[in-house]
Amino acid sequence: MLVRKRRSAWKVWPVLGSSFFIYPALAQTVNVPAGLPPTVNATYQEVGMGGWTPPTSSTTQQISGSGSVVSTTTSNGSRTDALQSMYSQSWGYAAAQNASALGVNPDALAATCVVESGCRNVYTANGNSSITGAFQMSNGTYNEALQKALASNPSLASSITNTGVSGQQDPATQAVAAAQYLKDAATSLQNAGISNPTALDTRAYYNFGPQRGAQIATANDSALMSSYVPSNQLASNGISSGETVGQWKSSIAAKMGSAASSPILSS
Numbered sequence: 351m352l353v354r355k356r357r358s359a360w361k362v363w364p365v366l367g368s369s370f371f372i373y374p375a376l377a378q379t380v381n382v383p384a385g386l387p388p389t390v391n392a393t394y395q396e397v398g399m400g401g402w403t404p405p406t407s408s409t410t411q412q413i414s415g416s417g418s419v420v421s422t423t424t425s426n427g428s429r430t431d432a433l434q435s436m437y438s439q440s441w442g443y444a445a446a447q448n449a450s451a452l453g454v455n456p457d458a459l460a461a462t463c464v465v466e467s468g469c470r471n472v473y474t475a476n477g478n479s480s481i482t483g484a485f486q487m488s489n490g491t492y493n494e495a496l497q498k499a500l501a502s503n504p505s506l507a508s509s510i511t512n513t514g515v516s517g518q519q520d521p522a523t524q525a526v527a528a529a530q531y532l533k534d535a536a537t538s539l540q541n542a543g544i545s546n547p548t549a550l551d552t553r554a555y556y557n558f559g560p561q562r563g564a565q566i567a568t569a570n571d572s573a574l575m576s577s578y579v580p581s582n583q584l585a586s587n588g589i590s591s592g593e594t595v596g597q598w599k600s601s602i603a604a605k606m607g608s609a610a611s612s613p614i615l616s617s
Contacts, residue, residue: 432609435469436460439484442469444509445525451503454529455616461549461609462528462556463521465602471521484521485528492518492527499530531556536614539567550610553602558583571596 433456436442445463446456463469466486475482480489487495493515500507507513510523517523535555539547542564555563558579565578573595576584584591589598603610 430457430460430609430612431607432460432464432469433457435464439469439471439521441471441484441521441525444522445484448506448509448522448526449529450616451506451509452499452526452529452533453616454533455612455614457609457612458532458549458552458614459525459529461606461612462532462553463525464607464609465553465605471519473519483518483524485524487518487524487527487531489515489518491531492524495527495530495534496523498534499526502530532614535560535563538564542568544568547614548610549606549612549614550599550603552614553599554578557587566595566598569595571599 433446436445436456436459439445442460445459449456449459460469463484467484469484471484473482474486481487483492496513496517500513506526510526511517511520512523518527532549532552535552536547538555538560539551544551544567547567551567552563554566557563558566562578566575569578571594574591575589575593575595575598576591578595579587579589581591584593
């Protein structure tokens with residue numbers, strides 16, 4: 351039997367010329383997004399509501415081939431820490447949408463729920479008080495503000511659970527009443543001489559009522575809170591008798607973060 355030896359197949363590639371050319375690698379510039387929201391919240395259009403886009407901001411860094419940052423740019427928009435906290439809740443976008451429908455800045459609304467409850471839908475009503483919910487409103491204030499909001503924008507009725515007091519435990523519904531109350535506070539402070547009231551300016555109104563709210567908002571920082579608020583209310587809000595208006599405002603601003611300077615009325 352004849353055995354043939356298998357030959358290996360080789361291909362020889364000719365090299366033309368005696369010189370080799372090495373081309374340098376060109377550095378590339380790429381855009382890397384930075385500062386985008388850490389989570390994505392699905393939104394659903396509420397029946398009867400107009401189109402609405404939540405305020406956003408994004409940052410883009412231009413990075414060279416060596417990895418160094420060439421430039422950083424930020425797009426227009428607003429997204430405070432308080433608003434991020436509210437958006438992290440399942441009802442956050444609906445609450446912001448309802449505020450915008452009333453002409454109230456969602457950042458300012460979010461600043462309020464951060465101070466009141468950490469933007470958590472807590473049930474705190476008891477035998478002595480009806481105050482409850484993410485925006486910590488009493489039944490009377492909630493009902494009055496809600497009816498006023500629905501009168502000014504009837505289309506909101508289709509976006510909330512119900513128009514009765516029982517709807518107060520739904521944060522998106524309570525946000526309608528809270529936004530209206532903040533709008534009323536802004537109007538009151540404008541009449542008191544503050545042209546563009548912020549979330550911090552309206553805090554005393556929301557916390558202590560219209561009369562004291564205007565007094566504290568326009569008071570000197572060195573004035574004592576006890577000059578405007580009864581001792582029992584000071585104690586229930588964790589305010590000492592010797593605390594000044596400036597100190598109180600500073601503590602509230604720290605809780606609100608960057609949203610403290612957000613105007614109540616949206617342009």
